[in-house]
Amino acid sequence: MVRTRPATIGRIGKTLAKIAVMATLLSTLATANAFADAKFQRWVADFRSTALNNGISSATYKRAFAGITAPDPEVLQKARFQPEFTAPVWDYIDNRVNENSVATGQAMARQWSPWLSRIEKNFGVQRSVLLAIWSMESNYGEILKRDDVMRDAIRSLATLAYADKARAKYARTQLIAAMKILQTGDIDRSHLTGSWAGALGHTQFIPTSYQAYAVDMDGNGKRDIWTSIPDALATAANLLKRNGWQPGKTWGYEVVLPAGRKFPSGSLTLAEWQKLGVVRANGKPFTHASEKATLKTPDGRGGPAFLMTKNFFVLKRYNNADKYALGVGLLADRIAGYQGLVQDWNRPFTPISMKEREELQHHLQALGYYDGNIDGKIGSTSRAAIEAFQKRNGLSPDGHPSKEVLSVLRRR
Structure with a gap:
């Protein structure tokens, strides 16, 4: 018979004690999760009357929530981090405006050229801008293929409405809108997917924006921004047009600022900026001298400076962050064949490709x-x-x- 030493017995006892504590903890967590699920299910049941009062049928509501019994914990985790507002500008832009996104955008411009021509004609928005938005929103549709990114839109919005106090009002509104999309038949239930915040399809429209701007560009009777590239790009173009996009004009100019001079925070005409010593970084003249513009220095006076025209602020109607609109503008210019920045960002390191x-x-x-x-x-x-x-x-x-x-x- 093998004798076990007292020290070994002690270690075994401690291990068994730890296992017992862990089992108790897991049991407690399971009970807590079951309670949370039950509370969520009561919330779903209670929200039904709100949905019906907003034009959602009982059949649509039942179809929307079929199989959804618990909130999505990953949605709440992702809600805590939004790179448009937290990442340094150079980090945000480097990840989105680079040789890969430019080359893919130019390839997509060739592939979808006939449709892009029709969309440009109908809405007056340059193809390069639409391709840049497509890239920024879904990496030209690649994220729609990723299960770790795309989520059930109904569950995501219900999770935020139920558990995220800061976004609850937004999420309830978007949840009703998402069910209306389902009710119209533009997309079937299994394909009603989106981001953690409920943004939908190739061009990541929140449900209320989809309702306001969605376009059936390919003429098949459905406004399908999930599988129809023409519908998705035309929907983006429609949003920009209806929010005041100026056809044939740029979003802004990279400029050089004279050293040691202070500038007004409001908008001036480009001619007025030029009188103050502000010139284009590439040495060319401003295209529309009477157009008004606002100065932006997202990386401080030592980094690139920009005069932003009206189209920049129209881009912010898509996503209300300066970094986002700047990313779209810079990427659109590169896709269209223009040069990149003259003045580089103030990165605290030597960058690589x-x-x-x-x-x-x-x-x-x-x-x-x-x-x-x-x-x-x-x-x-x-x-x-x-x-x-x-x-x-x-x-x-x-x-x-x-x-x-x-x-x-x-x-x-």
């Missing part, structure tokens, strides 16, 4: 630091991996995808 970013992710993955997508986009997972590698190798742990980090990785 998208291909080199993918290489960096490959190295980090091979070393066990990174388990995300190899796409060159530097999000929180990539930054955490870079920071962990930097700490292990005596580098400043800033998490930046720098040339210096890549050089060290290449030697490993």
Whole structure:
């Protein structure tokens, strides 16, 4: 017979005690989750009367909530982070305006040229702008293929309405609108998917905006921004047109500011800005001298400066963030064949190309630091991996995808 030493018995006892505590904790959590689910189901039942009072039929409501028994915890997690408002401007733009997004946009311009010509003619919005929006919103439809991004729109909005106090009013309104979309038959229940916030289709329209602007461009009787590229791009064009888009005009100009001079915060004509010493960064004259513009310096006076015209503020009707509208404008210009920024961003590191970013992710993955997508986009997972590698190798742990980090990785 094998004798077990007292010390070993003690360790076993402690282990069993830990297991018992963990089992109790898991049981408590399961009970709490069941209670939360029951509360959510009561909320769903109570919301039915609100929906019916807003024109939703009983059959539509039943179809919308079939199989939904609990809120989506990932929706609440994603709601805490919005890069338009939290990421540094250079980080936000680098991930969205790069050689990959430009090349794909130009390829899509060729592929969808006949439809883009019709949309331009009908709505007066340049194709490059629509392609940039498509890229910014869904990476030219690629995110619609990702189960980790796309979610059941009804469940997402119900989750926010039920559990997110800050967004509850928004979510209730959008939830009613989403059920109206289902009720009209533009999309079937299984394809009513969207982002964590309920943004729908290739061009990520919230349900109320879909109701206001959706277009059946391909003429099949449905306004389908999930599977019809013409419908999705025309819907985006319709939103811009109806919010005052000025055909044939730009969103803004990169400019150079004279040193040591203060400028007004309001809008002036381009001619007036020029009298103050503000000139285009590429040395060309302003196209419409009488057009009014507002000065923006998103990275401070040492970074790129811009005079934003009316179309910039129309782009913000799509997403009310300066970074978003700037990203669309810069990407649209690159897709159209214009040069990039003359003055680079004030990054605190030496930047690398998208291909080199993918290489960096490959190295980090091979070393066990990174388990995300190899796409060159530097999000929180990539930054955490870079920071962990930097700490292990005596580098400043800033998490930046720098040339210096890549050089060290290449030697490993």
